[in-house]
Amino acid sequence: MSELLEVKDIVAGYGDGPAILNGASLTVQPGKVHCIIGPNGAGKSTLLKAICGMLPVRSGNVRFKGESLAGLRPDQILQKGICFVPQERALFPKMTVRENLRMGGFSLKDQSDLERRVDEIEEQFPILKERRDQHAGTMSGGQQQTLAMARTMILRPDIVMLDEPSLGLAPKIVQQVFDIMKVMADTGITILIVEQNALLGLRNADWGLVLDLGRSLFEGPANDVLEDDRIQELYLGGKKVA
Amino acid sequence: MADIIQIVVLGLALGGVYALMGSGLSLVFGVMRIVNLAHPSLIMGGAYVAYWGFRLYGVDPLIALPVAAIILAATGVLLYKLIFEREAKSAKYSEMTVLLTFAIAMIVEGGLATAFTNTQRVTSPGYATDAFFIGSVFIPKGQLYAGMVSLALIAALALFLKYSRFGYAIRATTQNREAAELMGVNVNMVGLVSFAIGIGLAGAAGALVSFVFSFFPSKHWEWVAVLMSLVVLGGMGSILGTVVAAYVLSVLAAFVGYFFGATWSVLTFYLALFVVLLVRPQGLFGEKPEMA
Ligand SMILES: Nc1ncnc2c1ncn2[C@@H]1O[C@H](COP(=O)(O)OP(=O)(O)OP(=O)(O)O)[C@@H](O)[C@H]1O
Ligand SMILES: [Mg+2]
Numbered sequence: 001m002s003e004l005l006e007v008k009d010i011v012a013g014y015g016d017g018p019a020i021l022n023g024a025s026l027t028v029q030p031g032k033v034h035c036i037i038g039p040n041g042a043g044k045s046t047l048l049k050a051i052c053g054m055l056p057v058r059s060g061n062v063r064f065k066g067e068s069l070a071g072l073r074p075d076q077i078l079q080k081g082i083c084f085v086p087q088e089r090a091l092f093p094k095m096t097v098r099e100n101l102r103m104g105g106f107s108l109k110d111q112s113d114l115e116r117r118v119d120e121i122e123e124q125f126p127i128l129k130e131r132r133d134q135h136a137g138t139m140s141g142g143q144q145q146t147l148a149m150a151r152t153m154i155l156r157p158d159i160v161m162l163d164e165p166s167l168g169l170a171p172k173i174v175q176q177v178f179d180i181m182k183v184m185a186d187t188g189i190t191i192l193i194v195e196q197n198a199l200l201g202l203r204n205a206d207w208g209l210v211l212d213l214g215r216s217l218f219e220g221p222a223n224d225v226l227e228d229d230r231i232q233e234l235y236l237g238g239k240k241v242a
Numbered sequence: 243m244a245d246i247i248q249i250v251v252l253g254l255a256l257g258g259v260y261a262l263m264g265s266g267l268s269l270v271f272g273v274m275r276i277v278n279l280a281h282p283s284l285i286m287g288g289a290y291v292a293y294w295g296f297r298l299y300g301v302d303p304l305i306a307l308p309v310a311a312i313i314l315a316a317t318g319v320l321l322y323k324l325i326f327e328r329e330a331k332s333a334k335y336s337e338m339t340v341l342l343t344f345a346i347a348m349i350v351e352g353g354l355a356t357a358f359t360n361t362q363r364v365t366s367p368g369y370a371t372d373a374f375f376i377g378s379v380f381i382p383k384g385q386l387y388a389g390m391v392s393l394a395l396i397a398a399l400a401l402f403l404k405y406s407r408f409g410y411a412i413r414a415t416t417q418n419r420e421a422a423e424l425m426g427v428n429v430n431m432v433g434l435v436s437f438a439i440g441i442g443l444a445g446a447a448g449a450l451v452s453f454v455f456s457f458f459p460s461k462h463w464e465w466v467a468v469l470m471s472l473v474v475l476g477g478m479g480s481i482l483g484t485v486v487a488a489y490v491l492s493v494l495a496a497f498v499g500y501f502f503g504a505t506w507s508v509l510t511f512y513l514a515l516f517v518v519l520l521v522r523p524q525g526l527f528g529e530k531p532e533m534a
Contacts (some may be wrong), residue, residue, distance in 0.1 A: 054423070075426040083424075090421030092414050103414050107426030111407065 004030040004190055005159060010060035012050040019058065020046045022214035033191040035205035035222060037198040043214040044194040045087060048161045052084040053077040078107055081158035087167060089148040093137025097128055097147060100136045104151035117154050125150045142173035149180050160184060161192040178204045202226045244378045249496045251381055255389030257492030259450055261485040262392035264472040265399060266443030272416040272479030273436040276326065276339045280346035282465035284441055286354060288314050288448020289457050296365045303365045304391065307449035314445025315438045322437045354459040365452040388450040395446060396485055412436055416479060471515035475525055483527030
């Protein structure tokens with residue numbers, strides 16, 4: 001199988017600071033859901049930021065569709081088809097829901113198509129249609145996350161990276177977030193998700209990656225990762241889960 | 243009754259001019275987090291462009307307005323490229339910009355004083371000393387024209403921000419810089435253009451001010467205080483807030499001036515600033531600071 005995205009031994013950090021990622025690797029297959037797990041401070045968020053160009057990669061390489069992304073700006077990587085939803089969701093609190101969706105298509109070359117695409121997303125996510133004129137900052141956490149995720153679909157990207165989309169949401173809402181992720185995956189979008197709850201994340205994924213201290217510890221089919229003894233002990237509390 | 247109407251009308255006309263003076267300042271603060279203490283000195287620059295245009299060539303200041311705007315916008319581009327673009331990478335950016343813009347204000351003031359002396363000036367097209375009478379209400383034409391042109395420019399700015407693609411980019415950058423970048427906005431370009439527009443508006447305001455107030459190079463310090471109070475009152479970076487604050491306070495100041503004398507009129511702005519900072523530090527339209 002050919003990889004859509006290949007991250008190989010990358011080293012990256014903030015400013016002149018120490019390397020946070022110290023040889024992180026990951027293979028991303030088209031159309032699959034990939035879950036990254038690891039303890040706090042492992043560098044999960046840093047990995048996503050490095051992929052989308054917000055942090056320069058100091059060594060190693062990131063190849064997307066066989067092409068190196070080295071030295072590209074975030075807007076150029078976005079153009080290539082990689083979207084990133086950071087933990088803080090990156091919404092514009094004083095713009096309406098619809099304006100936020102329009103911002104999602106800011107980088108579209110053909111702006112004449114924008115309104116139609118926004119309409120499509122509104123049809124697909126009725127809550128966004130209902131709230132279209134409401135300021136994004138006044139919505140509930142779950143609704144904001146829905147907006148942030150749905151907004152990426154305006155660009156019809158190849159890959160969407162989600163950093164802890166379930167953070168701070170009630171359990172019932174968390175399920176909704178994963179449902180939306182499924183919807184996105186069903187339209188052919190490849191997903192890269194960071195999830196604090198390893199069990200939940202891996203159960204909803206096809207592929208798993210364990211990151212610790214800026215290195216990839218273990219990578220494989222989500223089920224294998226779930227079953228792996230090392231992982232069981234380290235991150236899943238040592239209890240066998242069937 | 244006629245007195246009251248007259249005070250309100252004069253207050254509104256002046257409010258429009260202050261609103262224009264403040265909106266450029268607010269735009270620049272919103273996008274770039276620069277507290278531009280040099281903004282009023284650049285307004286002064288615009289005033290001199292209009293003044294000399296009229297003195298030397300008899301150009302109506304309303305015609306000189308776009309010229310002043312363009313000259314000042316170009317100055318803005320220069321300042322941004324030479325100073326702020328680089329400075330934006332520094333960790334102490336916000337503190338630095340206060341000192342930097344203070345220095346720029348001093349340099350502009352010094353330059354203007356050297357070139358044009360400290361003589362008090364005022365541009366005097368015919369309408370500046372003319373007035374309309376509606377019944378017994380007396381409305382100076384100069385203030386009325388300045389107020390209406392200001393209103394038109396502010397409306398144009400608002401429409402641009404609300405509906406144009408670049409306006410979306412500016413608003414997005416103001417609200418969440420990192421998110422704007424993630425949407426593919428070139429935030430450095432947004433900074434440059436916003437700065438140029440903001441300083442260009444200072445130039446336009448200067449052309450209007452030149453026939454509404456008499457001015458001399460160091461007078462910008464007086465405006466610094468008034469404009470800062472407007473921007474803080476409006477909620478730092480909210481253009482709408484700045485505009486509303488300008489209108490409300492100008493009308494209030496006109497009443498204070500009428501009842502207590504002109505000296506007290508200016509104090510209205512500072513007093514309001516004082517009260518708002520005590521009662522509602524985030525300003526009229528500002529967000530509560532994050533508690534996190
Ligand atoms: N903006 C930053 N500047 C400097 N260091 C940072 C920055 N953001 C994160 N770090 C450091 O990088 C390391 C990894 O952080 P990162 O956010 O990638 O971890 P994470 O795996 O996402 O953790 P969490 O589960 O808490 O989200 C941490 O030691 C953190 O202190
Ligand atoms: Mg993180």
